Amino acid sequence: MITDLLxxxxxxxxxxxxxxxxxxxxxxxxxxxxxxxxxxxxxxYIVLSSPYVGAVQIFVYGGAVTVLLMFGVMLTKRTIKxxxxxxVTQFDYAVIVALLVSxxxxxxxxxxxxxxxxxxxxxxxxxxxxxxxxIGTFVLLGIVIMAAVIGGVYIVKEEDQL
Amino acid sequence: MIxxxxxSKDIVLYILNLLHITASTLPWYVVxxxxxxxxxxxxxxxTVLNTVMVIWVERKFLGRFMDRRAAMHxxxxxxxxxxxxxxxxxxxxxxxxxxxxxxxxxxxxxxYISTTLLAIAFLPLSWGFYxxxxxxxxxxVTAFFSLAPLSIFIGGWASxxxxxxxxxxxxxxxxxxxxxxMILTIISVIILAGSLNLTQIVTAQYKTGWYxxxxxxGFIVFCVSILAEVERIPFDLPEAEAELVEGWGTEYGGVYFxxxxxxxxLRGYVGSALAVLLFLGGWTMPTYFPAYLTAFxxxxxxxxxxxxxxxxxxxxxxxxxxxxxxxxxxxxxxxxKLLPLAVINLLIAIAVVSxxxxx
Amino acid sequence: MNEIVMLSLSGIxxxxxxxxxxxxxxxxxxxxxxxxMINSAILNFVIFSSYNNNPSGDLAALFFIxxxxxxxxxxxxxxxxxxxxxxxxxxxxxxxxxx
Numbered sequence: 001m002i003t004d005l006l007x008x009x010x011x012x013x014x015x016x017x018x019x020x021x022x023x024x025x026x027x028x029x030x031x032x033x034x035x036x037x038x039x040x041x042x043x044x045y046i047v048l049s050s051p052y053v054g055a056v057q058i059f060v061y062g063g064a065v066t067v068l069l070m071f072g073v074m075l076t077k078r079t080i081k082x083x084x085x086x087x088v089t090q091f092d093y094a095v096i097v098a099l100l101v102s103x104x105x106x107x108x109x110x111x112x113x114x115x116x117x118x119x120x121x122x123x124x125x126x127x128x129x130x131x132x133x134x135i136g137t138f139v140l141l142g143i144v145i146m147a148a149v150i151g152g153v154y155i156v157k158e159e160d161q162l
Numbered sequence: 163m164i165x166x167x168x169x170s171k172d173i174v175l176y177i178l179n180l181l182h183i184t185a186s187t188l189p190w191y192v193v194x195x196x197x198x199x200x201x202x203x204x205x206x207x208x209t210v211l212n213t214v215m216v217i218w219v220e221r222k223f224l225g226r227f228m229d230r231r232a233a234m235h236x237x238x239x240x241x242x243x244x245x246x247x248x249x250x251x252x253x254x255x256x257x258x259x260x261x262x263x264x265x266x267x268x269x270x271x272x273x274y275i276s277t278t279l280l281a282i283a284f285l286p287l288s289w290g291f292y293x294x295x296x297x298x299x300x301x302x303v304t305a306f307f308s309l310a311p312l313s314i315f316i317g318g319w320a321s322x323x324x325x326x327x328x329x330x331x332x333x334x335x336x337x338x339x340x341x342x343x344m345i346l347t348i349i350s351v352i353i354l355a356g357s358l359n360l361t362q363i364v365t366a367q368y369k370t371g372w373y374x375x376x377x378x379x380g381f382i383v384f385c386v387s388i389l390a391e392v393e394r395i396p397f398d399l400p401e402a403e404a405e406l407v408e409g410w411g412t413e414y415g416g417v418y419f420x421x422x423x424x425x426x427x428l429r430g431y432v433g434s435a436l437a438v439l440l441f442l443g444g445w446t447m448p449t450y451f452p453a454y455l456t457a458f459x460x461x462x463x464x465x466x467x468x469x470x471x472x473x474x475x476x477x478x479x480x481x482x483x484x485x486x487x488x489x490x491x492x493x494x495x496x497x498x499k500l501l502p503l504a505v506i507n508l509l510i511a512i513a514v515v516s517x518x519x520x521x
Numbered sequence: 522m523n524e525i526v527m528l529s530l531s532g533i534x535x536x537x538x539x540x541x542x543x544x545x546x547x548x549x550x551x552x553x554x555x556x557x558m559i560n561s562a563i564l565n566f567v568i569f570s571s572y573n574n575n576p577s578g579d580l581a582a583l584f585f586i587x588x589x590x591x592x593x594x595x596x597x598x599x600x601x602x603x604x605x606x607x608x609x610x611x612x613x614x615x616x617x618x619x620x
Contacts, residue, residue: 011530018537018557027547028319032266034553035312041560042305045582048527048571053582055301057563060586063308063341065556065593067334070315072549072597074331076604093543101536105529114524119574123298123358129580141584148591152598 003047003118010044027073035066049120166291170200205293209282212467213427214244219471220427220478227482248420256416263320270317271414271421274310278428281306285435286361288445288462298358304348307391307432311337318410329409332399332489339496340390340397346504347380347387350511351440364444374441376514380507381441383500385477388433390496392426394477396484397492434473442469524572531568534561548603548610552596559589 017040020033038061045054130138174196178185185193218233218241225232233240258267284299284306286292296302311334318330351373355363367373374381390397411422438444445462455461487495534557541554563582570578600610607614 007527011527014530015533015537018534021550021553021557022537022541022545026263027549028263028266028316030550030553032269032316034556037557038560039309041564044564045567048567050567050571050579050582051296051298052301053567053579053586055298055305056583056586059301059305059308060590061560062312063305064338065590067311067315067338068593068597069549069553069556070312070334071331072552072600074319074327075601076549076610090544093540097536097540097543100539101532104532104535108525108528108532115572116523118571121571121574121576121579125576126579126583129576130583134580137584141587145587145591148595152594155595155598155602 251420266320273313321413344387
């Protein structure tokens with residue numbers, strides 16, 4: 001019963017932070033709300049009995065991606081605090097998105113027997129799979145990350161550096 | 163804190179008895195909630211008291227290294243000096259700059275201190291003395307410890323000040339850069355110990371010897387990374403007290419300044435505690451100590467605190483002896499010199515485990 | 522909770538991320554909304570993995586978290602490069618390939 005309460009609470013806060021992303025007037029507030037969303041999802045993974053993925057989410061997303069987004073915001077601003085802009089509502093896009101989301105949620109309800117028990121996923125089976133069956137994927141992921149980092153540094157460099 | 167939990171339950175039941183309420187008439191969630199609140203208050207007071215003692219140790223030893231005597235007057239040998247400083251700071255006026263961003267300005271130190279306290283909640287202090295003993299506590303401590311650059315960024319931006327913005331960006335870059343050698347050395351300890359649980363790592367060290375012996379390079383890398391993470395000298399540039407006033411925390415006054423100072427030393431305490439738990443054997447005592455000294459968990463707690471204070475005194479010694487490092491030298495040390503050393507340490511750990519010496 | 526309630530949370534977050542991608546004018550906010558959509562997909566994987574006792578969903582989530590982090594890095598590098606050239610991060614200035 002406590003897990004049910006926690007899941008409900010964390011889901012409400014996730015939706016609150018996502019609404020804050022869409023309806024805030026300043027770019028730095030967007031980054032603050034999205035950091036809250038990442039940490040909230042990390043907590044959600046821990047309650048959903050995948051604690052290792054939750055800890056990795058807090059560490060990678062909340063610790064690193066948020067700081068990346070903050071650096072991106074800071075380096076593309078002209079002044080420290082910009083003028084507040086008006087919130088413009090877009091009704092057509094909202095209608096399209098609401099139709100798509102309701103289609104997806106309605107399709108979920110067409111099945112009838114959903115499980116209700118939460119199982120604990122330990123990290124023994126994770127490591128067995130990652131270094132056993134999926135070792136090729138793991139090495140390929142390392143190569144992709146290395147290519148992304150080298151490409152990112154190359155795009156941003158100025159004329160007479162490196 | 164298992165023994166603390168059972169004693170707090172006795173306290174709660176005693177108070178309920180005084181009010182002539184029997185525990186079976188209340189709903190099922192009242193007594194565990196009250197017990198948890200008492201345990202949390204005890205743990206929080208213990209941590210804050212420990213941190214204040216750590217600040218006292220730093221002031222006294224820093225004074226002696228500089229050939230002067232520090233903190234002599236308030237209380238016996240200056241023990242109450244930090245409480246006096248805290249009371250003074252709480253009585254000062256708290257000024258919010260009018261052109262700053264008020265919600266973010268108020269949020270940032272609270273985020274800073276709450277993530278550090280979350281990281282402290284997973285550290286065990288002795289056998290049976292822990293708030294929770296989950297099977298992956300080391301990773302959670304590291305994850306919450308690494309949420310700090312975000313709050314520093316928000317605080318540096320929200321003050322609407324060019325210098326705090328620069329200080330915040332430098333701080334965040336330094337902290338992010340030095341997390342990677344820290345994580346690699348922690349992984350080498352996990353390879354030797356075979357578990358992510360801090361209690362099991364200490365028990366494994368009791369069986370096979372302290373991990374500082376095969377992983378000596380790792381211990382040095384870990385200590386240098388902790389010095390850079392908590393922003394002590396020689397990695398002090400973002401809050402250089404002669405150049406940038408206080409870095410990202412310049413505009414904070416009063417209670418929030420006390421929060422910032424307390425959190426800096428809380429993070430120093432967490433770093434020293436991690437170094438002791440992972441490399442120096444935690445609360446395990448030598449076997450030639452007599453049995454009447456070692457049979458109860460409080461003895462382990464005192465031995466653990468002695469080790470933490472010794473590691474922290476080494477940090478103060480480094481602070482008193484070395485000059486400050488420039489920002490480009492700082493980042494080049496982190497990426498170009500510590501990272502290869504951490505990888506070499508990882509290879510040594512793998513070699514030791516595969517030969518079978520330390521398992 | 523039932524599995525369906527958590528899956529509908531994932532769907533709602535997807536819709537909100539999609540709305541952010543379609544309507545926002547700042548390039549960094551668009552990248553952040555793409556991150557919300559990726560996170561909702563990862564949440565979907567973790568929900569299926571924990572309600573059906575299958576560890577493959579967890580493994581997929583770990584891989585996708587790493588991939589998404591590297592994708593944010595490349596996206597922000599491109600945004601910085603655009604800012605240097607055109608001195609603004611409004612998405613309306615990216616119109617060189619238009620008719």
